[in-house]
Amino acid sequence: MAPGGQKRVSNGAIFAGCAVFVGCMVGAAYASVPLYRLFCQVTGYGGTTQRVEQYSETILQKPIQVTFDANVSSGLNWEFKPAKTVNPKIGETVQVEYTATNRSSTASTGTAVFNVTPMEAGAYFNKVQCFCFTEQTLEPGQSITMPVVFFVDPEIAKAPETKNIKTITLSYTFYPSEKAQPVAALPKGETVGEGKL
Template sequence: MANVVQNGQAKRVSNGAIFAGCVVFVAGMVGMAYAAVPLYRLFCQVTGYNGTTQRVEQYSDKILDRTIQVTFDANISPGLNWEFKPAKAVTPKIGETLQIEYTATNRSQKATTGSAVFNVTPMEAGAYFNKVECFCFTEQTLQPGQSVNMPVVFFVDPAITKAEETRNIKTITLSYTFYPSEPAKPVAALPEGQKAVDKKL
């Protein structure tokens, strides 16, 4: 009889351990799913993979006596009633730092928020298109009828002329697409009474 009880307890412990393991596994998978997008975004920004441009903190210290055409593209996804205009094409020297501006206008009757993603074509050029300043991945909230100019400061890395797959590229296109997003909610303020208690503590 004692063996039967011990076996029953062992089975319950074993089942509980399996269940706990499953819960941990599922929670880990959910966490990885949420982390996948920002991690992939970071990977693309660092490597230029899939036409993603590089983010840098300083300007180029070398300018070549050779130009390259840079064109700009602007898109709006369904569900965001905005007008989005690209900058005019430019032809900088390779390594020269330029600032251009996109323009967005809210055509709806209410305040709306959007966030932009971007890529570069041809994709091989993404690793050499360096942005010092941009509005990508930053939420933009526009009031009804409001227009804003959004600057992009960039340069094309002179190393683009050395790589076999990029040295003959004559034109690069920087493309942005705005998607609707929910504005971040501000942190709720503490009641006055609670503030007074906190100060005493």
């Protein structure tokens, strides 16, 4: 026992405590992205739309204008065109199409992320089908048409913060996909299991 009647904490106990703390922090860092994405999907926070498997059973006679925006980040030589503006009834299921064209001389892969404005409308914008978060690979000069199937939840007309919204904009941005690089390449003509030990 240390002078003064106090117990001494061993270096091993301090190290173990620090290791547990660091492990918890690393675990929290890995979990933060999927948890944040889940939070956004559930609440519509930040204009995140909802993903549903079924269509709306209620269609109001009140129309709402839906406009579309298309963007491409630097590093991806694509032309990305938005769908045309539509004016569906609230609750009506609609299909629109975006178009992407690879303008480079090599194949390239992109992934789209999205949001809705005004942000309050995100919780009521339901996508049945979309190309978001799915890698799209285009050969040189190739064009593809990508459908989006959606409806605006009739509850948007009841909520105090959204009942006066007249226009919603769905915006997509394509980013270049990061392909995994091999750690090491085998010498030409050699297969796994061969070579010198």
